[in-house]
Every structure is written in C-alpha cells, then in structure tokens.
C-alpha cells in the first residue's frame with residue numbers, strides 16, 4: 001500500500017532541530033521527500049541525513065527566512081533538487097523574554113522579522129509554484145501565544161497573532177487555487193525555547209527553583225493534561241493538513257487543552 005505523501009515534496013523551515021525536525025520526520029514517515037531548511041546548515045544536514053537513512057530523499061538548505069532573496073533561493077533550490085514544492089511548513093521562529101518596559105525596538109524587530117515577516121516572505125514565494133501546479137499545502141507554525149497573551153512575551157505574542165491572521169487571510173485569497181493554508185498552534189514543548197539557556201523555564205523560575213522544577217511546574221499549571229507536547233505531535237497535525245482537501249483557514253491548537261478557541 002502506498003503512503004499518503006508518496007511523490008510529494010515538503011519543505012520545512014527551522015527543520016534543523018526542535019519542532020521542525022519532528023515535523024520533517026513525520027512528513028517523511030508519511031512518504032514525503034523533504035527539504036530541511038535552517039539558518040544552521042549543519043543541523044539541517046544532520047536531519048536530512050536521518051531522513052535519507054529512512055529511505056526518503058532529503059536535502060539540507062541554508063536560508064534566513066527573514067531575507068527575501070534567501071527565501072526565493074530556498075524555493076528554487078527545493079524545486080531544482082527535489083523536482084517540485086507541494087507542502088511548505090513555515091516553522092522557523094525565535095523568542096525573547098522581556099517586559100514591554102524593557103523591550104527595545106531591536107528586540108521587537110528581531111522577533112517580528114523572523115516570526116511574522118518570515119512567514120509572509122515564505123508564503124509569498126511558496127504559493128507561486130503551487131499555483132502553477134494547482135495543488136499545494138501551506139502550514140504555518142503559530143503558537144498558543146497566537147491565541148492568548150502572556151506577560152514578558154507581548155512582542156512574541158504580537159508576532160504569533162500576526163501569523164494566525166495572515167494564515168486565515170491567505171487561505172481565503174487562495175481558496176480556488178487548490179492550495180490550503182492552515183496553522184499549527186503548539187502548546188509547550190521542551191525545546192531550546194523552553195529548556196535552553198535563557199529559555200522560558202530559566203527566565204520564569206521561582207527564587208531557588210531549578211530549571212527542571214520550573215519546567216515541571218509550568219507543564220502542571222499551563223497544560224490541563226499536565227504534560228508537555230512533543231515535536232512529533234506537531235508532525236501528526238502537519239500530516240493531517242497535508243492530506244486534507246477541505247480543511248483550510250484553520251489555526252488548530254495542539255496544547256493538551258490549554259486553549260479552546
């Protein structure tokens with residue numbers, strides 16, 4: 001029996017680690033060939049190598065999603081090396097943790113240039129080959145921070161609310177083209193963003209608390225199910241979006257029950 005994404009080519013930005021590598025692997029397990037895109041080429045190469053070892057075609061591409069010329073090159077190279085672009089997961093993202101009083105213009109621009117402008121530039125470039133072939137799946141990674149506000153994350157929340165609004169609007173623009181556009185809104189996952197140096201678990205520690213204890217406490221207080229989600233959970237929703245024809249203009253939460261809208 002053939003796999004649902006056999007013959008399809010998917011590009012995943014920020015695919016070198018964290019959610020992106022989990023999404024890339026799930027798409028390849030469903031039969032897709034993968035362009036793993038990241039600022040960090042070495043990480044992208046490692047993930048592409050793992051996917052090739054599973055028997056799929058995969059290439060690593062270095063690109064900064066906040067730069068238009070690099071985004072165009074990313075799309076061109078995917079098509080040159082793998083033959084088409086059918087599914088695009090715009091997952092690359094960054095965070096910083098500061099109150100509005102502490103936040104500088106540079107902090108705002110850094111987060112919004114990658115998270116919001118990056119999604120715009122990627123979607124702008126990716127829709128062109130998809131329109132020509134009359135089929136495409138665009139999947140943007142937003143966040144529960146695109147549905148709710150959080151202290152010290154106003155700039156990050158602004159970028160993720162932007163991704164949700166942009167996704168729904170683009171889906172409506174492309175409604176008769178064979179392209180669907182949806183967003184994944186992850187809850188909390190123990191990647192660099194939570195668990196790295198200067199990550200949320202560190203920054204939101206109580207006095208005397210270890211990072212591990214802070215991470216456990218946040219899983220308990222934020223997530224009704226009481227445990228964090230995984231990169232593979234996000235990959236499962238990406239496969240669902242990639243294989244659905246009539247699901248478009250949706251921003252679906254994978255957050256253990258935190259958000260209900």
Ligand SMILES: NC(=O)c1ccc[n+]([C@@H]2O[C@H](COP(=O)([O-])OP(=O)(O)OC[C@H]3O[C@@H](n4cnc5c(N)ncnc54)[C@H](O)[C@@H]3O)[C@@H](O)[C@H]2O)c1
Pocket residue numbers: 013014015016017018019020037038039040043063064065066091092093094114118141142143144185186187188189190191192193194
């Ligand atoms: N971890 C979480 O709890 C969580 C929750 C909700 C949403 N998200 C979102 O999921 C996505 C992935 O986050 P993660 O937790 O895996 O983070 P991560 O920091 O582990 O991975 C992000 C990846 O994006 C790459 N990247 C950063 N800037 C880039 C740029 N300008 N161009 C290309 N690549 C770039 C990094 O090199 C890295 O490989 C982000 O959009 C993030 O906002 C994460």
